[in-house]
Amino acid sequence: MKNMFALWILLTMTISGYAQNTINCEEQLQLVLNKVKEEKDMSGVYNHVNTLKRLSGLCPGEWLPDYYIAYLDLKLVLSRNTDKPADLLLEAADKLAQLKGNAKANASEVYTLEGYYYYAMIAQDPAVNGQKYYREVVAGYEKAIRLDPSNPRPQLQLAIFQNLMAAFMKQTNNGFCDKLQQLEQTFRDFKPASAVAPAWGLPELLHVRQNNCH
Amino acid sequence: MRLTAQGQQQITGMVIDVKGQPVEGANIYITGTLDGASSDKAGKFSFATTQKGTVILGASYIGYKDFRLTAPVDQMGQLKIVLQPSEKALEEVVVRASTFSLGKSRTLEKLDALDVVMTGSSNGDIYGALMSLPGTQKVGEDGKLYIRGGDNRETQTFIDGMHVLSPYSITAQDMPARGRFSPFLFQGINFSLGGYESEFGQALSAVLPMDTKDVAGSTKAGINFSPLSAGGGGSVAFRKSSLSANVNFTDLTLYNKVLPDRYSWKKPYQSLSAEAQYKTAVGARGVFKLYTAYDRTAFIRTFADTLDHVPQRDFRLQQDNYYLNATLKTKTRHNTHLFFGAAGSYVDNRYDNARFQRDSYHQNEQELHLKARLEKNIMPGYRLSTGMEAYLRGYRAVYHDTLQQRLQDQQVNYQLYAAFVDNQVRLLPGLYANASGRMEYAQFSSAWNFSPRVSLNYLANRFQVSAIWGRYYQMPDNSVLVAPHENMQQSVASHYILGASYEYKGRLIKAETYYKQYDQLELLQQQVYHANGYGKSTGFDVYFSDESSVPHLKYNVSYSYNDAARLYRDFPVMSTPLFASRHNARMSGKYYFPALKTYAGVTATYASGRPYRDPNRDGYINAVDKDYFSLDANLTFLISKQVILYTSCGNITGRQNTYGYRYAPSPDATGVYQGAPVMASRNNFFYIGVFISLKSSSAYDVSSF
Numbered sequence: 001m002k003n004m005f006a007l008w009i010l011l012t013m014t015i016s017g018y019a020q021n022t023i024n025c026e027e028q029l030q031l032v033l034n035k036v037k038e039e040k041d042m043s044g045v046y047n048h049v050n051t052l053k054r055l056s057g058l059c060p061g062e063w064l065p066d067y068y069i070a071y072l073d074l075k076l077v078l079s080r081n082t083d084k085p086a087d088l089l090l091e092a093a094d095k096l097a098q099l100k101g102n103a104k105a106n107a108s109e110v111y112t113l114e115g116y117y118y119y120a121m122i123a124q125d126p127a128v129n130g131q132k133y134y135r136e137v138v139a140g141y142e143k144a145i146r147l148d149p150s151n152p153r154p155q156l157q158l159a160i161f162q163n164l165m166a167a168f169m170k171q172t173n174n175g176f177c178d179k180l181q182q183l184e185q186t187f188r189d190f191k192p193a194s195a196v197a198p199a200w201g202l203p204e205l206l207h208v209r210q211n212n213c214h
Numbered sequence: 215m216r217l218t219a220q221g222q223q224q225i226t227g228m229v230i231d232v233k234g235q236p237v238e239g240a241n242i243y244i245t246g247t248l249d250g251a252s253s254d255k256a257g258k259f260s261f262a263t264t265q266k267g268t269v270i271l272g273a274s275y276i277g278y279k280d281f282r283l284t285a286p287v288d289q290m291g292q293l294k295i296v297l298q299p300s301e302k303a304l305e306e307v308v309v310r311a312s313t314f315s316l317g318k319s320r321t322l323e324k325l326d327a328l329d330v331v332m333t334g335s336s337n338g339d340i341y342g343a344l345m346s347l348p349g350t351q352k353v354g355e356d357g358k359l360y361i362r363g364g365d366n367r368e369t370q371t372f373i374d375g376m377h378v379l380s381p382y383s384i385t386a387q388d389m390p391a392r393g394r395f396s397p398f399l400f401q402g403i404n405f406s407l408g409g410y411e412s413e414f415g416q417a418l419s420a421v422l423p424m425d426t427k428d429v430a431g432s433t434k435a436g437i438n439f440s441p442l443s444a445g446g447g448g449s450v451a452f453r454k455s456s457l458s459a460n461v462n463f464t465d466l467t468l469y470n471k472v473l474p475d476r477y478s479w480k481k482p483y484q485s486l487s488a489e490a491q492y493k494t495a496v497g498a499r500g501v502f503k504l505y506t507a508y509d510r511t512a513f514i515r516t517f518a519d520t521l522d523h524v525p526q527r528d529f530r531l532q533q534d535n536y537y538l539n540a541t542l543k544t545k546t547r548h549n550t551h552l553f554f555g556a557a558g559s560y561v562d563n564r565y566d567n568a569r570f571q572r573d574s575y576h577q578n579e580q581e582l583h584l585k586a587r588l589e590k591n592i593m594p595g596y597r598l599s600t601g602m603e604a605y606l607r608g609y610r611a612v613y614h615d616t617l618q619q620r621l622q623d624q625q626v627n628y629q630l631y632a633a634f635v636d637n638q639v640r641l642l643p644g645l646y647a648n649a650s651g652r653m654e655y656a657q658f659s660s661a662w663n664f665s666p667r668v669s670l671n672y673l674a675n676r677f678q679v680s681a682i683w684g685r686y687y688q689m690p691d692n693s694v695l696v697a698p699h700e701n702m703q704q705s706v707a708s709h710y711i712l713g714a715s716y717e718y719k720g721r722l723i724k725a726e727t728y729y730k731q732y733d734q735l736e737l738l739q740q741q742v743y744h745a746n747g748y749g750k751s752t753g754f755d756v757y758f759s760d761e762s763s764v765p766h767l768k769y770n771v772s773y774s775y776n777d778a779a780r781l782y783r784d785f786p787v788m789s790t791p792l793f794a795s796r797h798n799a800r801m802s803g804k805y806y807f808p809a810l811k812t813y814a815g816v817t818a819t820y821a822s823g824r825p826y827r828d829p830n831r832d833g834y835i836n837a838v839d840k841d842y843f844s845l846d847a848n849l850t851f852l853i854s855k856q857v858i859l860y861t862s863c864g865n866i867t868g869r870q871n872t873y874g875y876r877y878a879p880s881p882d883a884t885g886v887y888q889g890a891p892v893m894a895s896r897n898n899f900f901y902i903g904v905f906i907s908l909k910s911s912s913a914y915d916v917s918s919f
Contacts, residue, residue, distance in 0.1 A: 023248070028248065046239050047251070050239070050241035050250065050251070051248065053241050053274075054241065054243045054247075054249075054250050055248060058246070058247075058248065084238075084239065087239075087276045090276055091276045100498075101498050102498070103498050127765055127766055128720075128761055128762070131328055138431075138432060138915070139430070139431030140431060142431055142432035142451075143431035143432060143451065146432075146451060146453070147453065165855060166855065169852060169855050171854065171855065
């Protein structure tokens with residue numbers, strides 16, 4: 001009976017391990033990201049965030065599911081398509097803390113996300129939070145640039161933030177459009193490490209340029 | 215339960231919270247698979263799975279405990295899932311009683327470096343800004359922190375958990391001191407006005423633990439200058455580390471020429487302060503910080519103690535103040551937080567022409583502080599923190615008379631060892647208890663002392679109520695230890711605190727009442743110190759802050775009542791200490807004018823008159839001074855994103871505040887003790903300075919760290 005029990009435990013463990021091994025994390029992630037791309041309604045993105053959470057549970061130690069959970073949470077907060085921004089910010093902060101402790105994670109992308117997180121915090125209440133968090137936004141992006149000078153995302157986000165700051169200061173940021181022009185090339189030169197590695201930013205750049213540079 | 219065409223099972227149901235409200239966005243899934251769905255606005259969900267037999271269904275949403283249901287998959291139709299609110303992790307529990315968590319917690323009492331600078335009464339000084347909080351006492355002639363009827367040395371400062379022996383700059387008599395440290399160095403300040411954790415000992419009234427910022431994210435540099443000071447600094451950020459430095463030089467020569475004070479200066483006040491910090495990540499979870507600060511202050515003031523009939527002399531002061539602090543914080547894979555720290559302080563004071571022309575008084579003090587601490591969540595609802603520390607202290611004072619003969623050479627060296635344990639327990643949802651203890655061995659008195667502390671806190675969503683009892687020990691001042699004494703012991707204070715707070719949409723109201731009982735205070739009896747002194751301090755504080763009612767306006771109002779009395783030092787009878795006033799009220803506000811790109815900060819401070827001793831009357835402390843009032847303001851102009859113009863004015867109304875009276879030691883020919891009011895060296899203080907960030911990407915970042 002004892003031996004049978006041990007065999008059952010062994011079989012259970014093997015089957016459970018097999019079940020996890022059969023998940024191809026990258027493939028699954030690609031599927032979710034494709035669905036996110038196809039999503040017309042921003043509010044529907046949260047369903048995919050939940051799928052990513054399930055994927056994160058099946059792919060322990062992988063950083064990309066956590067990265068995209070935090071990124072999409074922040075996109076939802078910034079799009080104002082959620083009535084629970086505080087919950088999403090809390091979740092993003094939690095994922096950021098996990099990413100910082102994950103040696104596999106691309107540190108430049110993680111610090112880009114950190115700057116983005118504080119940017120989302122400011123967007124919640126610019127008058128109160130602007131003064132509190134603007135340094136963290138700049139520091140996050142600058143650290144990301146230092147860690148990987150070829151990463152276009154922190155450069156774009158920093159340029160956008162500085163342009164907003166200039167507007168807040170009622171100043172003109174003359175170099176903004178040139179910077180966007182230059183960054184477009186940086187985006188085109190950037191080669192993501194894999195099909196699912198962070199590659200966002202270029203559509204935002206084009207959109208910002210269309211609205212700001214004539 | 216429905217079987218789909220492909221043999222899939224359909225799982226449906228609804229997610230609600232304990233109040234029966236639907237939870238939108240919850241993640242419902244079969245564990246170990248990708249099968250799942252999100253709940254909609256009505257809390258409803260539906261998804262198909264190919265799983266067969268018994269499965270585990272999970273449901274989760276941030277802020278709620280994870281839900282688990284183990285059942286055959288074909289029985290999972292029309293599920294009703296009730297999510298229970300999750301308890302905060304013990305390390306996230308922020309107890310507001312008696313504490314102002316500045317910049318560190320998610321509570322409203324956020325005060326970052328810019329808030330410090332923009333507090334009307336601060337003049338860019340951390341201690342000045344803290345004086346706008348309840349429980350503090352305005353003592354204008356020395357500028358130090360006096361908390362809830364306690365003396366200034368009863369409040370101790372810690373940087374990254376390590377003690378600072380001398381956190382203030384030295385000044386001339388009746389000139390307010392300032393904190394030595396740049397407010398921009400810190401990311402969080404936990405100012406506790408009593409009932410603090412047993413990790414912090416050697417403080418009878420309050421502790422001010424300040425945490426320096428983490429590794430700098432960006433390289434930056436800046437300079438600043440004003441008619442009385444110039445400085446600069448910056449940070450160099452590396453991949454995993456950063457090196458920051460800051461230097462400031464202050465010289466009041468020009469300022470005194472334009473706006474002379476009441477004093478006669480042969481060499482006006484000058485100070486050089488420098489600080490540097492190296493920070494580096496250690497592995498994925500650790501950080502090492504090495505911080506050092508140096509201050510040199512010097513001046514020569516020509517004056518005579520006319521009341522004491524001491525002739526005019528050129529009083530010369532020179533202080534060198536060194537501080538070094540190294541800490542390592544790390545977390546193991548098993549979530550055990552470890553901390554190791556070492557801090558050294560050395561303060562050298564040299565006074566020439568101290569009492570008479572050509573005499574000298576030389577005093578130095580040093581301290582080595584070592585600490586190790588471990589923190590761990592032992593089980594859900596129980597967090598343990600424990601550690602040990604040692605203080606090694608030395609003090610020497612030498613006096614040479616006008617003929618340079620050594621009349622006095624006093625010194626003392628002693629060690630103090632302590633171990634502390636702090637147990638934080640969740641008793642019931644929202645109800646937390648903390649029981650901690652600190653055992654100290656004071657080598658000076660060969661005595662063991664035990665300091666227990668118990669707190670009970672109820673934390674609802676917006677409301678908190680706390681009750682704290684704690685006992686704290688502190689060594690008498692070194693000047694007492696080197697004087698003739700018998701059976702000296704550590705002084706002891708017991709704190710009883712009851713407080714409540716309510717936070718609502720950017721507004722916070724706090725009310726606290728406290729009782730402090732002092733024992734074993736130093737008492738001078740027949741020219742010998744004994745530990746026979748005692749005292750009490752009781753009162754209440756009320757605080758209201760609001761950052762949401764009026765756009766761009768952040769303000770707070772507070773009132774403190776205190777009734778203190780002691781028998782200590784040379785008091786012949788139990789009396790109110792000279793620094794304690796009964797009523798203290800403050801109002802502080804900061805407003806941003808978007809059109810002008812200007813922040814304006816205003817602080818109004820009121821304190822009822824302080825007691826003093828008039829030898830011409832019967833009794834000991836037998837008179838009360840007039841009330842204190844000061845209106846302070848500052849303006850911060852954002853000239854460009856790299857240039858800030860900062861200007862401040864202390865005591866705008868020019869009111870002549872007095873801080874009691876000093877009297878001659880003996881009566882004059884008519885039998886009257888002549889006296890003079892104690893006043894600050896000047897009524898107003900004006901400052902104008904320019905801060906320039908040398909980095910083009912910086913948005914008004916004047917921080918060097």
